[in-house]
Amino acid sequence: MGTHTYGTMAVDWEQRIDLDRLREERLARLRAELERSSLGALLAFDFTNIRYMTSTHIGTWAVDKLIRFSLLVRGADPVVWDFGSAARHHQLYNPWLSSSGAVSEDGHAPHHDASPGRARAGISTLRGAFHPDAGIAADVATKVRTELERHGVLGEPVGVDVVEMPVLMALQAAGVEVVDGQQVFLEARRIKTHDEVRLLTQAASMVDAAYEDLYDFLRPGVRENECVGLVNKTLYDLGSEHVEGVNAISGERCAPHPHVYSDRIVRPGDPAFFDILHSYMGYRTCYYRTFAVGSASVAMKDAYTRCREYMDQAIALVRPGATTADIVSVWPTAQEFGFADEEAAFALQYGHGVGLSIWEKPIFSRLVSLDHPEVIEEGMVFALETYWPAADGWSAARIEEELVVTADGCEVITKFPAEELLVAGRRYWSVDGPLAATRDAQSHLNTVAGRGGTAAPVADVRATATAGSLVGSTSTGAEA
Numbered sequence: 001m002g003t004h005t006y007g008t009m010a011v012d013w014e015q016r017i018d019l020d021r022l023r024e025e026r027l028a029r030l031r032a033e034l035e036r037s038s039l040g041a042l043l044a045f046d047f048t049n050i051r052y053m054t055s056t057h058i059g060t061w062a063v064d065k066l067i068r069f070s071l072l073v074r075g076a077d078p079v080v081w082d083f084g085s086a087a088r089h090h091q092l093y094n095p096w097l098s099s100s101g102a103v104s105e106d107g108h109a110p111h112h113d114a115s116p117g118r119a120r121a122g123i124s125t126l127r128g129a130f131h132p133d134a135g136i137a138a139d140v141a142t143k144v145r146t147e148l149e150r151h152g153v154l155g156e157p158v159g160v161d162v163v164e165m166p167v168l169m170a171l172q173a174a175g176v177e178v179v180d181g182q183q184v185f186l187e188a189r190r191i192k193t194h195d196e197v198r199l200l201t202q203a204a205s206m207v208d209a210a211y212e213d214l215y216d217f218l219r220p221g222v223r224e225n226e227c228v229g230l231v232n233k234t235l236y237d238l239g240s241e242h243v244e245g246v247n248a249i250s251g252e253r254c255a256p257h258p259h260v261y262s263d264r265i266v267r268p269g270d271p272a273f274f275d276i277l278h279s280y281m282g283y284r285t286c287y288y289r290t291f292a293v294g295s296a297s298v299a300m301k302d303a304y305t306r307c308r309e310y311m312d313q314a315i316a317l318v319r320p321g322a323t324t325a326d327i328v329s330v331w332p333t334a335q336e337f338g339f340a341d342e343e344a345a346f347a348l349q350y351g352h353g354v355g356l357s358i359w360e361k362p363i364f365s366r367l368v369s370l371d372h373p374e375v376i377e378e379g380m381v382f383a384l385e386t387y388w389p390a391a392d393g394w395s396a397a398r399i400e401e402e403l404v405v406t407a408d409g410c411e412v413i414t415k416f417p418a419e420e421l422l423v424a425g426r427r428y429w430s431v432d433g434p435l436a437a438t439r440d441a442q443s444h445l446n447t448v449a450g451r452g453g454t455a456a457p458v459a460d461v462r463a464t465a466t467a468g469s470l471v472g473s474t475s476t477g478a479e480a
Contacts, residue, residue: 003201003404003413008239008280017281022195023055023096026188027078033188034074040156041073042181043144045124048356049161049185051282054080054097056090056119060242066164067124071144073151081122081143090119125164132166141170148176159184190353190361191379196283197404200354200381203240203280204402204413207287210234210276211416218291219425220268224248224261231276240278244358247275250293254396255389257348268294269439271390272424273398277358284358286383287414288400291424295439300397303390304421307397310349310386318376318403318410324364325373327351327384331366337389342367348387354402355381380405381413397421 006016030053034042044050047063050070058068062083070080080097082090090097097119122143123136130136148154158171159181171178192200210231217230228246235243248261250272266272273290290307292300313330334345342365351364362374362382385400399418403410428435 003197003411005198005202005205008202017195017198019195022193022199025193025195026052026055029191029193030072030185030188033184034072037159037184038157039074039159039179039181039184040153041071041148041151041158042184043158043160043163043178044070044072044181044185045163045167046161046182046185048282050080052185052189052356053078056080056082056086056094056097057282058083058086064127066127066162069122069124069140069144071147073147073153074156076151077118079118079120079147081120081140083123084121087119087121091117094119125166127164128166137164137166137170138174140167141174141176144171145174145176161185186361189355191377192355192381192404193379196355197379197381199281199283200285200402201404201413203278203283203285204287205415206235206238206240206280207276207278207285207414208416209238211274211289214274215291215422215424218266218272218293220266220270220294223263223265224250225263227272227274228261231274235276235278240280241282242279244277244279244284245275246277247273247288249273249398252394254398255394257387257396257398266293268425269297270294271296271300271395271397273396275398275400279356282356284354284356285402285414286352286354286358286385286400287402288385288398289416289418289422290397290399291422292437294423294425294428295435295437296421296423297390297392297395297440298438299390299392300395301421301438303388303395304397304399307386307388307399308419310388311384311399311401314351314384314386315401315403315410315412318405319408320376320378320405322376323373324351324362324369324376327364327376328366328369331386333366337387347385349385351382351384353380353382358383376405378405378407 010016044053045066050068051057053072054070068082070078072078098117124140125136145154154175157177157179160178161182168178213230213234214227218227227248231246232243246261247259249257250264250266251270253262253264254271254273270293271290272293273288275286275288277284277286290304310331314327317326331349334342339345346365346367349366352358353360353362364384381402381404383400383402387396387398389396401412402414403412423437
């Protein structure tokens with residue numbers, strides 16, 4: 001399969017990502033899955049499915065607007081209806097969408113093609129922003145029906161991934177039988193091509209660099225949102241297409257996991273874990289790491305060790321032929337770490353496919369995998385995530401690794417060190433030498449628990465101190 005990483009540019013002196021092959025192999029996988037189904041066509045509104053089908057992209061600003069759509073009819077080439085001038089751009093710069101596939105002398109698709117081409121202007125309802133009487137939904141349905149009629153599949157079911165309710169009703173009113181098509185898309189995307197694996201590996205290598213910068217930056221006094229800003233800058237400087245999110249969680253916010261960063265100030269002795277999600281040429285990462293800031297408590301160190309053990313046990317089982325049930329069986333039940341059931345603990349001990357989106361197939365969770373196992377296959381790329389709350393009631397550890405399934409096992413492509421808990425921040429020195437990296441927070445030292453339960457109770461200490469002061473002051477008191 002190969003998980004090599006390169007620079008982020010194309011060069012003439014080294015074979016890197018073959019983008020033509022990427023486009024062709026993705027479409028071939030989708031065609032094959034459509035042929036195996038009972039569908040006459042696939043209709044996509046989801047940006048990742050449109051990209052997989054047509055190799056078009058207009059930025060991430062519109063991913064939640066459902067404004068563009070594409071259609072793949074059995075035995076035909078895909079057609080994409082796009083947002084305004086984007087369609088014209090595709091006609092000029094996406095020759096694989098011209099009717100003939102030909103390219104003119106200036107490198108553009110030929111302007112004299114008599115057919116409408118396969119990159120066309122079209123728009124959906126902007127999630128209801130258009131006036132309902134404008135007829136936008138009906139226009140979408142007409143465009144789709146015309147293509148289905150042209151290829152003789154109007155009477156066959158059309159698989160749709162996601163759709164606005166007015167468009168769904170318009171399609172049905174136009175005589176189009178609409179069924180769920182998302183499973184066809186996700187089955188096609190389940191196994192990654194050679195170039196997809198390399199793009200996913202490249203995306204992970206960029207997060208390696210972001211964690212290096214974050215490790216240098218993380219210290220008492222910085223805020224979670226500052227860490228998010230640093231990671232964003234590093235990734236965009238390296239060529240990231242989109243930073244989908246940075247989960248920055250510290251201190252008492254670690255348990256329970258809130259799944260969102262804040263403006264909290266990091267303090268000495270804090271745990272801090274991060275999830276970095278971005279895309280390089282569309283291919284995503286989901287990549288957690290945990291640090292201790294300045295030092296770690298014994299409870300935090302123990303939590304990290306247990307979190308790592310669950311990860312290592314899972315990775316050891318990954319190979320073709322194993323199932324998602326095999327993996328989740330070595331993870332703890334929800335009740336073992338303080339939750340009522342698997343739904344309440346969902347995504348803490350977890351796994352999911354990674355590709356043009358997250359989450360993809362397969363899914364690893366005790367909620368579903370024991371009763372509905374999925375077989376692991378060579379060429380899959382997925383992330384495994386483990387979590388463990390510390391005995392102190394507020395610290396917690398979180399680790400995530402991305403894996404490529406090989407012929408006889410797997411390869412981890414997330415390389416920033418995570419075998420043991422790392423301590424970030426300045427190394428402190430006392431008069432007796434360097435401050436220990438494993439220590440309980442200073443604020444706990446005046447309790448019996450903070451002293452490990454071995455020192456004398458506070459009352460005894462006070463009594464000893466009082467007695468000592470009386471002895472030491474006897475003569476002074478007599479003289480007074």
